[in-house]
Amino acid sequence: xxxxxxxxxxxxxxxxxxxxxxxxxxxxxxxxxxxxxxxxxxxxxxxxxxxxxxxxxxxxxxxxxxxxxxxxxxxxxxxxxxxxxxxxxxxxxxxxxxxxxxxxxxxxxxxxxxxxxxxxxxxxxxxxxxxxxxxxxxxxxxxxxxxxxxxxxxxxxxxxxxxxxxxxxxxxxxxxxxxxxxxxxxxxxxxxxxxxxxxxxxxxxxxxxxxxxxxxxxxxxxxxxxxxxxxxxxxxxxxxxxxxxxxxxxxxxxxxxxxxxxxxxxxxxxxxxxxxxxxxxxxxxxxxxxxxxxxxxxxxxxxxxxxxxxxxxxxxxxxxxxxxxxxxxxxxxxxxxxxxxxxxxxxxxxxxxxxxxxxxxxxxxxxxxxxxxxxxxxxxxxxxxxxxxxxxxxxxxxxxxxxxxxxxxxxxxxxxxxxxxxxxxxxxxxxxxxxxxxxxxxxxxxxxxxxxxxxxxxxxxxxxxx
Numbered sequence: 001x002x003x004x005x006x007x008x009x010x011x012x013x014x015x016x017x018x019x020x021x022x023x024x025x026x027x028x029x030x031x032x033x034x035x036x037x038x039x040x041x042x043x044x045x046x047x048x049x050x051x052x053x054x055x056x057x058x059x060x061x062x063x064x065x066x067x068x069x070x071x072x073x074x075x076x077x078x079x080x081x082x083x084x085x086x087x088x089x090x091x092x093x094x095x096x097x098x099x100x101x102x103x104x105x106x107x108x109x110x111x112x113x114x115x116x117x118x119x120x121x122x123x124x125x126x127x128x129x130x131x132x133x134x135x136x137x138x139x140x141x142x143x144x145x146x147x148x149x150x151x152x153x154x155x156x157x158x159x160x161x162x163x164x165x166x167x168x169x170x171x172x173x174x175x176x177x178x179x180x181x182x183x184x185x186x187x188x189x190x191x192x193x194x195x196x197x198x199x200x201x202x203x204x205x206x207x208x209x210x211x212x213x214x215x216x217x218x219x220x221x222x223x224x225x226x227x228x229x230x231x232x233x234x235x236x237x238x239x240x241x242x243x244x245x246x247x248x249x250x251x252x253x254x255x256x257x258x259x260x261x262x263x264x265x266x267x268x269x270x271x272x273x274x275x276x277x278x279x280x281x282x283x284x285x286x287x288x289x290x291x292x293x294x295x296x297x298x299x300x301x302x303x304x305x306x307x308x309x310x311x312x313x314x315x316x317x318x319x320x321x322x323x324x325x326x327x328x329x330x331x332x333x334x335x336x337x338x339x340x341x342x343x344x345x346x347x348x349x350x351x352x353x354x355x356x357x358x359x360x361x362x363x364x365x366x367x368x369x370x371x372x373x374x375x376x377x378x379x380x381x382x383x384x385x386x387x388x389x390x391x392x393x394x395x396x397x398x399x400x401x402x403x404x405x406x407x408x409x410x411x412x413x414x415x416x417x418x419x420x421x422x423x424x425x426x427x428x429x430x431x432x433x434x435x436x437x438x439x440x441x442x443x444x445x446x447x448x449x450x451x452x453x454x455x456x457x458x459x460x461x462x463x464x465x466x
Contacts, residue, residue, distance in 0.1 A: 001023075001026060001027055001030055001156065001157060001158075001159075001160065002027055002103060002106050002155075002156050002157075002158060002159075002160055002161065003027055003030035003031040003106065003160070004024075004027045004028050004030070004031040004033070004102045004103075004105065004106045004156065005031045005032065005105075005106065005109050006031070006105055006109065007028060007031065007032065007033035007067055007068070008031070008032035008033065009032060009033075009034065010033055010034060010067040011033075011034045011035075011036055011065050011066050011067060012028055012033050012034065012035050012036065012066060012067055012068050012069075012070060013035075013036055013038070013058055013061070013063070013066045013068070013069045013070065013085070013089070014028070014035050014036065014037045014038070014069075014070045015037075015038055015039070015058060015069065015070070015071055015072060015075060015083070015085045016039060016071065016072020016073075016074055016075050017037060017038075017039040017041070017044040017045070017047070017048055017072075018044075018072055018074065019154045020072060020073060020098070020099040020154045020155075020156075020175075021037075021039070021070070021072045021099075022037075022044075022047070022048065022051075023099065023154040023155075023156045023157045024070050024098075024099045024102055024154075024156055025037055025048070025053055025070075026051075026156070026157075027099075027102060027106070027156040027157075028070070028102070029053070031106070033067075034054070035053060035054070035070075036054045036055075036056045036058070036061070036066070037053045037054065037055050037056075038055065038056060038057060038058040058085060058088070059084070063088050063089065063091070063092035063094070064092055066089075066092065066094055067094060068089075068094050068095045068096070068097055069085055069086070069088075069089040069094060069095070069096045069097070070097055070098065070099070070102065071083065071085060071086065071096050071097070071098060071178060072098075073098055073099075073172060073174035073175045073177075073178065074174070076199055077096065077174075077177045077178065078177070078200075078201060078205075079198060079199055079200060079201040079205065080198055080199075096178065097178055097179075097180075098174075098175050098177075098178030098179065099154060099155055099156050099175065100149070100155060100169070100171055100175045100176070100178065100179050100182055101178055101179045101180060101181065101182060102156060103155045103156055103169075103182075104179065104181045104182040104183065104216075105181060106156075106161075107161060108181065108183075110161060113163065114161075114163050115161070115163070116161045116162060116163065116164070116165040116166060116167055117165075117166045117167070117185045117186075117304060118166070118167045118169065118183075118184045118185050118186075119134055119166060119167070119168045119169070119184060119185065119186040119187075119188070119300050119304070120149075120169045120170075120171050120182070120184035120186070120187050120188065120213060121134070121168070121169070121170050121171065121188045121190065121296070122170070122171045122172065122173065122176060122188070122189055122190070122210050122213050123188070123189055123190030123191050123192065123210070123226065124190075124191055124192055124193045124194075124195045124344075124346065124347075125190065125191055125193070125289070125344075125346055125347045125350065126190040126191060126289060126292065126293050126350075127150075127151075127170050127171075127188075127190050128150075128151050128170055128321060128324060128341065129290065129293050129321050129324050129325075130188065130190055130293045130296050130297060131147060131149075131151050131168055131169070131170040132147065132151065132318075132321045133285075133293055133294065133297040133315070133318050134168050134296070134297045134300050134301065135147035135168045136314060136317075136318050136319075137297055137301045137306065137311055137314030137315060137318070138166055138168065138301060138304065138306065138314075140310070140313065140314040140317065141301065141306045141307075141310045141311070141314060143164070143165075143166050143304070143306075144162065144164050144165045144166065145165070145166050145167075145168060146158040146159055146165060146166070146167050146168070147167075147168045147169075148167075148168075148169060148170075149169035149170040149171055149175070150169075150170040150171055150172045150175060151170040155167075155169055166304065169184075171213065173196055173199075173200065173206060173209040173210055174196075174199065174209075176209050176210065176212040176213055177200075177209050177212070179212055179215075179216075180215075180216070181216050182212075182213070182216055183216040183217050183218055183221065184213070184217065184221065185221050185222070185303070185304075186221070186222045186224065186299075186300045186303050186304070187213045187214050187217055187221065187222070187223050187224070188213075188223075188224040188225075188296050188300065189210055189211075189213060189214075189223075189224070189225045189226060189232060189235060190226050190292070190293070190296060191226040191228060191229055191232060191292075192206070192207055192210055192226075192229055192231035192232055192235070193229060193231075193344075193346040194206070194368070194369075195344055195346075195367075197368070203231070207231050207234065207235065210235070211235050211238065211239075214235075214239055222299070222300075222303045223239060224296055224299050224300065225239075226292065226296075228292075277312055279291055279294055279315065279316070281316050282294070282315055282316045282318060283320075283327075284318050284319055284320030284321075284325075285315070285318060285320075286325060286354045287325070287350055287351070287353060287354030288350075288353065288354075289350035289353075289354075290325070290350075290354075294315050297311075297314075297315060298311055298312075298315065301314070322338070322445070322448065323338055323339070323340040323341045323444060323445060323448035324339060324341045325337060325338075325339050325350075325351060325354065326338040326339070326448070326463075327463040328451070328452045328455055328456075328460075328462065328463055329452075329455045329456060329460035329461055329462050329463055330460060330461050330463070331417060331421070331455075331458055331459060331460040331461070332421060333421070333424075333425060333426045333427060334417060334420040334421055334426075334427050334428070334429055334460075335426075335427070335428050335429070336413075336417075336428075336429045336431075336451075336455045336460060337351070337355075337358075337428055337429070337430045337431065337432075338431050338448045338451050338452060339351040339430060339431055339432040339433075340431055340433065340437070340444045340445070340447045340448030340451060341444050341448070342432040342433055342434060343364075343367070343433065343434075343435065343436050343437070343444055344367050344434060344435075345367070345369060345370070345371050345372070345373045345374050345434045346373070347432070347434070348362065348371070348374060348432040348433065348434035349373070349374055349377065351430060351432035352374065352377045352380055352381070352430070352432060353377065353380075355380065355428050355430065356380060357380055357381075357382050357427070357428070358380065358381065358382065358427075358428045358429070358430040359381075359382050359383055359384075359385065359416040359419055359420045359427060359428065359429045359430065360381045360382075360383070360384045360385065360416075360430050360432065361384075361385045361386075361387065361406075361409075361412045361413065361416055361429065361430065361431045361432075361433070361451070362384055362385075362386055362387070362390075362394055362432065362433050362434050362435070363386045363387040363388040363389070363390040363391045363394055363433055363434075363435055364387065364388040364389065364390055364433045364434075364435030364436050364437050364438075364439055364440065364447070365388065365389050365390065365435055365436040365437070365438050365439040366389065366390035366393060366394070366434075366435045366436075367435060367436060370390065370393055370394065370397060370434075370435075371394055371397050371398075371434050372397065374434065375397075378398065378401040379401075381398075381401050381402070381403075382402065382419070382420075382423070382427070383402040383403060383404070383416070383419050384398055384401060384402070384403035384404075385403070385404060385406045385411075385412040385415050385416045386403060386404070386405050386406060386412075387406055387407060387408060387409060387411075387412050387433075387440070388433075388435065388439045388440050389435075389439040390435045390439075391405045391406075391407065392405070394434075408440070409440075409447070409450045409451055409454055410450075410454045410457075412454075413429070413451060413454035413455055413458065414454070414458065416429045417429060417455075417458055429455075431447075431448070431451045433447070
C-alpha cells in the first residue's frame with residue numbers, strides 16, 4: 001500500500017467503495033487522515049464497516065467538516081450531470097480528487113532523490129496491452145516494476161515507493177478528470193477515437209480528459225502520442241504551443257506523415273531511426289496496432305535507459321494479455337482467438353485487420369454507430385456468429401456478408417468451430433465483439449472466460465498445452 005500524507009487528522013469524504021474507493025480509504029487512513037465512507041450499495045458499506053471505517057450517509061452529512069471528496073471514477077464529475085456528491089463538495093468549497101491524484105501527491109512528498117519513476121498510459125484502445133507490455137519489458141530488464149491502476153491492482157494498493165522502482169500505470173479518462181498534479185516521467189496517449197462521450201459531454205471533452213495526462217509534466221519528461229488520428233495530432237499541436245512543455249516524441253502508423261516521428265510502426269515491423277526491427281517472431285503482438293503498442297513500449301523503455309537489445313528481447317518474449325488477441329486454444333486446423341476486450345468497433349477493427357479471413361463472433365450491447373465503421377472489413381469475414389442484444393442490428397448491417405444469429409456464446413463457438421473446420425484449411429475463430437458485455441455478462445473478462453470455456457469444452461488443446 002502507498003500511504004497518502006497531507007490530510008493528517010482531517011475528515012475526507014470517500015464516495016464509491018469499489019476497487020479504487022476502498023483502496024483510497026485505506027491509503028488515506030495509513031497516512032493519518034480520517035476517511036468517512038459511503039456507497040449506494042449496502043454490501044459495500046458493510047464491508048467498509050467490517051474493516052473499521054467510519055461509514056456515514058453523505059446525503060445528510062455536514063460537508064463543512066470535510067477537507068476533500070475522493071470520488072469513484074465511476075461517478076460522473078460533469079456529464080451527463082455532476083454526481084450529487086460533487087454538487088455538495090462544490091457548495092462546501094472543497095476539492096474533488098481521485099485515486100491517481102492521491103498517488104501523485106504521495107509521490108510528490110518524497111525527496112527528489114527518493115522518488116520512483118512513473119510511466120502512465122491512456123488512450124481509447126491499446127492502453128492495457130501497452131501497459132502490460134511495458135511492465136514486462138522493464139521486468140525482463142531487471143528493474144523493480146509495479147503495474148496497476150485501471151488494469152489489475154488499484155494504484156494505491158501497489159507496494160510503497162522505493163527509489164529504484166518504476167510504476168507503470170494505466171489511467172482512464174474518468175480517472176484523469178480527477179487529477180491536477182499527476183506528472184509522469186513518461187506519459188503515453190496511444191490513440192483517441194469516440195468513446196464514453198456521454199461522460200465527457202462530447203468528443204472535445206473526452207480528448208481534453210485524455211490530454212490531462214500531460215498537464216503537469218515537468219521539464220525532461222517524455223510525452224509519447226499516437227498521431228494516426230486527427231485528435232492525437234491536435235493534442236500534439238496544443239502541447240507544442242506550450243513552450244514550457246517537455247519535448248514530444250511521436251509514434252504512428254507507416255502511412256503517417258509526421259516529420260518529428262522517431263518511431264514508425266507497421267505490421268510485424270518497428271522502424272527506429274530508419275532502422276527496421278522485425279517483430280514477426282512476437283506471436284503475442286499480431287497486427288499493426290500491436291506494432292504501435294510495441295513502439296510505445298520501446299520508447300518508454302529507452303526513456304528509462306533500458307538498452308536497445310534488452311528492450312527488443314523483451315518485446316519478442318511478451319506472453320500477451322488475457323482477452324486481448326489471446327490465443328486460447330487449437331482444434332485440428334482451427335485457432336481460437338479471445339479478443340473480448342474489443343468493446344467498440346474501433347477495437348474490433350484492430351483484430352479483424354490482423355487476419356486475412358476469420359469466423360467472427362460479435363455482439364453484445366452495441367455502442368453508438370454499432371459496426372457501421374467496419375464495413376470495409378466485411379470481406380475478411382468468412383461468416384459472422386452474432387450474440388446478445390446487438391445480434392439483430394448487427395445482422396441487418398452485415399447484409400450479404402454470411403452470418404447467423406447464434407444468440408449465446410456456447411452456441412456461437414460451436415457453430416463457428418464447425419463452419420471453420422468444414423473449410424478443410426487453417427482457420428481462425430475470432431471473438432471480437434465490437435460491443436459492451438453488459439447484456440449477458442458483468443464485464444468483458446467474464447465474457448472472455450465464457451468463450452475460453454466453450455472452446456475447451458469442444459476438446460481444443462489449450463494454448464501452450466500439449
